Amino acid sequence: MTEINKKIEEQLASDRIILYMKGEPNMPMCGFSAKVVDILQQYDVTFKSYNILVDDQLRQGLKIFSQWPTFPQLYIDGELIGGCDIIVELHDREELESILGQSS
Amino acid sequence: MVTKDEIKYWIESNLIGSSAEVSGDDGAHFHASVVYDGFNGISMLKQHRMVYNALGDKMQSMIHALSLTTKVKDD
Numbered sequence: 001m002t003e004i005n006k007k008i009e010e011q012l013a014s015d016r017i018i019l020y021m022k023g024e025p026n027m028p029m030c031g032f033s034a035k036v037v038d039i040l041q042q043y044d045v046t047f048k049s050y051n052i053l054v055d056d057q058l059r060q061g062l063k064i065f066s067q068w069p070t071f072p073q074l075y076i077d078g079e080l081i082g083g084c085d086i087i088v089e090l091h092d093r094e095e096l097e098s099i100l101g102q103s104s
Numbered sequence: 105m106v107t108k109d110e111i112k113y114w115i116e117s118n119l120i121g122s123s124a125e126v127s128g129d130d131g132a133h134f135h136a137s138v139v140y141d142g143f144n145g146i147s148m149l150k151q152h153r154m155v156y157n158a159l160g161d162k163m164q165s166m167i168h169a170l171s172l173t174t175k176v177k178d179d
Contacts (some may be wrong), residue, residue, distance in 0.1 A: 067153060068156070070163070080149065082130075082148065
């Protein structure tokens, strides 16, 4: 396993809900990342975020690891849920709460 | 600079039988609504991934942001 994949796996194991985003939750650097942070904050959940703008190796490694070319990327229990479009759709369909709430 | 017509072409030529409506005129931010019966029975995540894969390396270099709506049939 490559170095970067190992790092990603460790990060994903460090918390149930992980958001890879551009910027920080209180200072998002992209509209799509801001949108997902805003949605997550409407739920009673804590999440850990990683700013891919400060770690290009992580940024490139994640695209390969997740087979997903854009950011943000939301993971729950180590599984990619999706980017902004999917999180917005799940939220609008009121399906996100159960996904966030399910403990593994 | 990428145009919405190019994105429409790349999607439709890779997902045979699909129809893509693409909007966005700033050369960087686009939205594509893709109807494709090949999405049938596939999760939304995998549907979106199919579209991103259809665009391949253009997603890395040329397209800054592409938001997606995917449907099996145009309802």
